Amino acid sequence: MTQSYDLVIAGGGPSGSAAAWQAAQTGARVVVLDKAEFPRDKPCGDGLTARAVSYLQKMGLAEEVGAFHRVNRVTVFSPTRWELSFPRRPGMPDHGHTVSRTELDALLLKHAESAGAEVRQSCEVVRPELDECGRVVGVVLKSGEKVLGDAVIAADGAYSPIKRALKIDSQYNGYSAIAIRSEMHADREDSDSLDIHLQLRFRGDQLPGYGWVFPMGGGRFNIGLGYVNSYKNWQSINATQFLGEFLHTLPAEWNLPPIEELKKNRSVRAWRLPMGFTAWPPWRPGVLFVGDCLGAGKPASGAGISKALESGLAAGECAIAALTNGGPDDFTNYAQRMEAAWGREYRRGRWFHKLLGYPPVANAGIRLIDNAAFRDRMLKALYKKAQGPQHTY
Template identity: 85%
Template sequence: MTQRYDVVVAGGGPSGAAAAWQAARTGAKVLVLDKAEFPRDKPCGDGLTARAVSYLQKMGLAKEVAAFHRVNRVTVFSPSQWELSFPKRPGMPDHGYVAPRPVLDTLLLEHAGAAGAEVRQSCEVAGPEVDSAGRVVGVVLKSGEKVLGDAVIAADGAYSPIKRALQIDSEYNGYSAIAIRAEMAANKPDSDSLDIYLNLAFRGDQLPGYAWVFPFGGGRINIGLGYVNSYKNWQQINATQFLGDFMRTLPPEWGLPAIDELKKDRLVRAWRLPMGFTAWPPWRPGVLFTGDSLGAGKPASGAGISKALESGLAAGECAVAALTNSGPDDFTNYAQRMEAAWGKEYRRGRYFHKLAGIPAVANNGIKLIDNAFFRDRMLKALYKKEQGPQHRVSR
C-alpha cells in the first residue's frame, strides 16, 4: 500500500532535519528519508558559527549544543596574525562551537523524530514521483516503493537525485567550492579559537580560498582547506597533496601524522559545496529545495551549516503554510523568504566569487588584508555594521 504524508523530506542532514522538525511541530504528518544509517560521517569543517548556534538554540537544543567544544574567537594568519571576536548581536550568542558532524546530525535527526516526524534510515530516494501535470507528488525509493506527499522537501545534497531528475537549473549554477579535511590527534593544548590561514598559494597564484585548523577538544583537531572553482586552474590541484603541503607548514611539535597515513586510514574526505543558489527559484510545484540541493552555501566563505538550518526551517514553515492556504502548486512564499534573507548577500558573494578567482586580484587582496592600516579600517567598517563587537590585532 502506498503511504501518504503531508510533507516528505528527502535527506536527513541538517537542512532536512530542521525542515522536518519545523513542519512536524505544527502537527503535520511528516516523513524523513535518508539513505544512511545514523550516526554517519559527513565531510565538513565542523565549525558552528554564532548564527548556526542561534538556530540550534531556537530549536530547543541549547543544552545539547553547549556540550560541544566552545570557541570564542577567530585567529587569522594572513600571514601576519590577528584576532576577531564573534559579533555581539542582540539575541544571538557571542561564541561558536566545533561539533563532529556524526554527533550533530544524529542529534538533529532525533530531534525531528521527537517532534513527531517519522524517520526512515537506510532508505534511499531515487527520484521524484511526478503527476501528469508535472507536479511533484512524492518520491520513488531505490527499492521501487513510492511514498506520496502533499509537499516534498528536497534536502538530498549536492548531487540531489530529485533536482537531477527534474532537470532543475539556475543562472547561478556552477558556483561551487572544493574542500578537503582530515581529523586527527595533535600534541597541542585545546584552543578556544577557529584558526584561518589565508595565504594559500598554488604555483605562485593566491587561491580564492583558505585553510583551517578547528579544535574538537580532547586533543583532536579538524584540519582542512577549500577553494572556489572560479580559479582557472582549480582542476589541476591535487587536493590531497595540497592538504599535505599545508599540514607540513604547521608547527612540527604538534606531531601531526603524514597525509599518506591519514589517507590510508580513510581519515581524509573531500567534497563539493554548491553555493549561491544553484536551484532558483528554490521550488517547483510540489517541491522545495534546501541546503546543498538549493546551493545554500555562502558564496564568499562556503559556510554551510547555518545556511542549511535556516533554509530547512524556512522550507518546513513555508510548506505547511502553503498547504494550509494556497496548496502545493505555489511555494512563492519560500522564494520570497530566501530572497529577503539572502538575496543581496548572495548577489555580492557571486561577484566576489568571480573576482577572487583572478590570480592578480587574489594576490593583491592578500597584500591588502595583511596591511595593518587597511585591515583595521576594513574591520572597523565591518564591526560597525555588526553592531560594534571588539577586536584585537596582534602583529
C-alpha cells in the same frame, strides 16, 4: 506499498531535519527519508558559527549545544597573525562551537523525530514521483516503493537525485567550492580559536580559498582547506596532495601525522560545496529545495551549516503555510523569504567568487587584508554592520 504524508523530506542532514522539526510543530504528518543509517560521518569543517548556534538554540537544543567544544575567537594568518572576536549581536551568542557531523546530524534527526516526524533510515530516494501535470507528488525509493506527500522538500545534497531528475537549473549554477579535511591528534594545547590561514598557494598563484585548523577538544583537530572553482586551474589541483602540503606549513612541534597515514585510516574526506543558489527559484510545483540541494553555501566563506539550518527551517514553515492557504502549486513565500534573507549577500558573494578567481586580484586582496590600517577600518565596518537588524528564519 504506498504511503502518503503532508510533507515528504528527502534527506536527514541539517537542512532536512530542521525542516522536519519545523513542520512537525504544526502537527503535520511528516516523514524523513535518508539512505544512510545514523550516526554516519559527513565531511565538513565541523565548525558552528554564532548564527548556527542561534538556530540550534531556537530549536530547543541549547543544552546539547552547550556541551560541544566552545570557541570564542577567530585567529587569522594572512600571513600576519591577528584575532577576531565573535561580534555581539542582539539575540545571538558571542561564541561558536565545534562538533563532528556524526554527532550533530544524529542529534538533529533524533530531535525531528521527537517533535513528531517519522524517520526512515536506509531508504534511498532515487527520483521524484510526478503527476500527469508534472507536479511533484512524492518520491520513489530504490526499492521501488513510492512515498507520496502533499509537498516534498529536497534535502538530498549536492548531487540531489530529485534535482537531477527534474533537470533543475539556475542562472547561478556553477558556483561551487572544493574542500578536503582530516581529523587528527596534534601535540598542542586545546584551543578556543578557529584558526584561518588565508595564504593558500598553488604553483605560485594565490588561491581564492583558505586553510583551517579547528579544535574539536581532547587534543583532536579538524584540519582542512577549501578553494572555489572560479580559479582557472582548479581542476589541476590534487586536493589530497595539496592538503599534505598545507600540513607541512603548520608548526613541526605539533607532530601532525603525514598525509599517507591519514589516507590509510580513511580520515581524509573531500567534498563539493555548491553555493550562491544553484537552484533558483528555490521551488517548483510540489517541491522546495534546501541546503546543498539549493546551493545554500555562503559564496564568500563556504559556511554551510547555518545556511542549511536556516533554509530548512524556512522551507518547513513556508511549505506548511502554503499547503494550508493555497496548495502545493506555488511556494513563492519560500522564494521571498530566501531572497529577503540572502539575496543581497549572495549577489555580492557571487561577484567576489568570480573576481577572486584571478590570482592577481587574490594577491592584491591578501596584501590589503594583511595591511593593519586597512584591516582595522574593514573590521570596524563589519562590527558596526553586525549591530544592525538581523534576519530570522
